[in-house]
Amino acid sequence: MPDTSETPSVLSFLGDVVKRQILALQDYSLLSIQSIANVFTPPHYWADALEQMDLIGVGSLGIVIIAGSFIGGVLVLQTSSEFERFGETALTGEAVALALVRELGPTITALLVAGRNASGIASELGSMVVTEQVDAMRALGTDPVRKLVTPRVFAMVTMLPLLVAVADFVGLGGGFLVAYVTLRLGAVQFWTTAIRALAFGDLVQGFVKPLFFGLIISTIGCFQGLRVKGGTQGVGRATTSAVVISSVVVLAVDFFLSKLLLYIFQK
Amino acid sequence: MLRPSRPAPVLDMNTIVPGQPLIEFKDVHIGFDEGEVLRGVSFDVSPGETKVFLGESGSGKTLIMKLAAGLLPADGGRIWVMGHNIEEMTENELLGFRRRLGFVFQEGALFDSLTVAENVAFRLREENVPDPEVDERVREALKFVELEAALDKYPAELSGGMRRRVSIARALVDKPPLVFYDSPTAGLDPVTSQTIITLILRGRDLQGVTSLLATHRVQDAFGLAHFRFDKDRNRVVSVDGNGARRAEVGHEQAPELVAVAASPTNVIVLREGKVYFEGSAESVLHSSDEYLKKFLASAE
Numbered sequence: 001m002p003d004t005s006e007t008p009s010v011l012s013f014l015g016d017v018v019k020r021q022i023l024a025l026q027d028y029s030l031l032s033i034q035s036i037a038n039v040f041t042p043p044h045y046w047a048d049a050l051e052q053m054d055l056i057g058v059g060s061l062g063i064v065i066i067a068g069s070f071i072g073g074v075l076v077l078q079t080s081s082e083f084e085r086f087g088e089t090a091l092t093g094e095a096v097a098l099a100l101v102r103e104l105g106p107t108i109t110a111l112l113v114a115g116r117n118a119s120g121i122a123s124e125l126g127s128m129v130v131t132e133q134v135d136a137m138r139a140l141g142t143d144p145v146r147k148l149v150t151p152r153v154f155a156m157v158t159m160l161p162l163l164v165a166v167a168d169f170v171g172l173g174g175g176f177l178v179a180y181v182t183l184r185l186g187a188v189q190f191w192t193t194a195i196r197a198l199a200f201g202d203l204v205q206g207f208v209k210p211l212f213f214g215l216i217i218s219t220i221g222c223f224q225g226l227r228v229k230g231g232t233q234g235v236g237r238a239t240t241s242a243v244v245i246s247s248v249v250v251l252a253v254d255f256f257l258s259k260l261l262l263y264i265f266q267k
Numbered sequence: 268m269l270r271p272s273r274p275a276p277v278l279d280m281n282t283i284v285p286g287q288p289l290i291e292f293k294d295v296h297i298g299f300d301e302g303e304v305l306r307g308v309s310f311d312v313s314p315g316e317t318k319v320f321l322g323e324s325g326s327g328k329t330l331i332m333k334l335a336a337g338l339l340p341a342d343g344g345r346i347w348v349m350g351h352n353i354e355e356m357t358e359n360e361l362l363g364f365r366r367r368l369g370f371v372f373q374e375g376a377l378f379d380s381l382t383v384a385e386n387v388a389f390r391l392r393e394e395n396v397p398d399p400e401v402d403e404r405v406r407e408a409l410k411f412v413e414l415e416a417a418l419d420k421y422p423a424e425l426s427g428g429m430r431r432r433v434s435i436a437r438a439l440v441d442k443p444p445l446v447f448y449d450s451p452t453a454g455l456d457p458v459t460s461q462t463i464i465t466l467i468l469r470g471r472d473l474q475g476v477t478s479l480l481a482t483h484r485v486q487d488a489f490g491l492a493h494f495r496f497d498k499d500r501n502r503v504v505s506v507d508g509n510g511a512r513r514a515e516v517g518h519e520q521a522p523e524l525v526a527v528a529a530s531p532t533n534v535i536v537l538r539e540g541k542v543y544f545e546g547s548a549e550s551v552l553h554s555s556d557e558y559l560k561k562f563l564a565s566a567e
Contacts, residue, residue: 043393135338136376140390140437141366143358 125225201265
């Protein structure tokens with residue numbers, strides 16, 4: 001006879017895991033809604049928001065510029081060989097512009113910022129939790145979501161589209177440099193085809209996505225930080241989770257957003 | 268986890284009724300994944316009283332402080348603090364309620380990105396107190412804990428004892444009627460511990476603060492029960508069990524006996540999630556209960 005004594009405990013274990021995940025999703029949703037709602041009601045912590053905008057926006061500028069320019073360059077390298085086969089190297093600017101503005105600019109910038117800032121947010125808030133600073137804030141009558149989460153969400157959602165704009169521009173610049181050196185493509189030809197290729201829908205795609213990505217990165221970073229348990233080890237785990245989860249969710253949301261925006265703008 | 272909130276209202280705290288307890292716990296339960304920690308805890312705290320919670324690690328002392336301040340929700344039972352049923356308040360109402368409390372955390376819980384002055388001024392800034400008044404009150408609070416010189420230092424530059432003193436200044440800066448001290452002497456050397464107890468005595472005897480103190484050090488309970496801060500002499504003086512001043516601290520002989528009103532200090536010993544003993548510090552000391560004797564011997 002097979003031993004079935006383990007069956008109930010395995011089922012209850014799986015049940016507990018599912019329940020915990022659903023509870024976490026509920027807590028995350030509440031935190032996200034609350035952090036957005038706080039923007040519309042006083043008190044506001046504008047000084048904290050400005051500080052975060054500096055940390056996230058100005059602080060990420062360097063890596064975004066470097067990564068953006070290389071991505072633009074690589075795009076030209078990869079596409080130019082195909083275009084050369086058909087004698088259509090003039091289309092290089094168009095291909096780079098569409099790929100960058102619609103897809104690579106928002107996604108790569110979001111992944112870079114997730115790596116840099118979701119980890120920073122999670123470790124900072126996590127350290128505050130384990131040293132009881134968040135409880136101290138509540139004991140002093142201050143709402144930690146309003147003081148800590150909302151400024152970070154606001155800063156991320158406002159800064160990420162600007163960083164994407166920078167990434168798109170330097171990406172095109174990097175693409176042009178490589179096109180000029182390898183294909184002998186003129187500036188007028190490259191930039192004219194690049195700009196003409198972009199329709200209104202492409203720009204909307206390029207700048208709506210980072211709004212969602214910014215919300216995802218900041219809320220996941222804050223959520224992972226605020227639910228830290230288990231001291232410094234817990235902070236380490238939260239930091240890793242914040243980067244991994246926000247990166248995966250950004251890529252998944254990117255797929256569905258692209259589908260939705262393409263549907264809207266190709267009608 | 269965190270409930271939605273709007274700007275926190277400051278609650279009317281003029282609900283302290285003479286003769287009524289300031290804090291009332293009735294059959295309070297709370298548990299976590301590891302099991303139930305508090306199993307039906309009941310007690311009252313009168314205005315002006317100092318209630319000391321003694322117990323082994325994990326007996327639930329800190330939990331009682333956090334439950335009373337509304338930092339954790341109880342699983343069962345009733346908690347009334349200053350006329351408010353904590354369990355029925357939203358997080359938003361609790362924020363306003365906590366602005367009238369002081370809380371000293373075990374490790375100080377100072378904001379490490381802020382200076383000492385900014386830490387102490389935190390609550391005042393939240394209440395939009397004008398800058399000149401903030402400066403004055405911060406200096407006054409830091410003078411109270413004798414740390415005026417550390418105004419511009421960051422918590423990382425301070426010793427453990429100094430951090431606790433800043434935490435006390437932060438808790439007392441708004442002169443709250445009720446202060447919670449969560450193991451304020453844990454991990455400190457005897458001299459620094461005595462300094463912390465002196466500050467608690469000063470808060471109690473100069474500002475009339477009602478206090479709850481969680482500690483595993485029996486000496487803390489006896490320090491609060493046997494001494495008081497004399498404003499006229501600006502020093503700690505001894506008080507006998509019947510409320511008579513005996514001698515100044517540090518004097519072996521008792522040259523004078525002057526009757527004064529002693530602040531009532533009572534002790535609760537927690538054991539296995541329940542109130543095992545409740546009474547005066549003297550009654551704990553003279554108890555014939557085997558567990559209490561063993562506990563006192565191990566806690567000294």
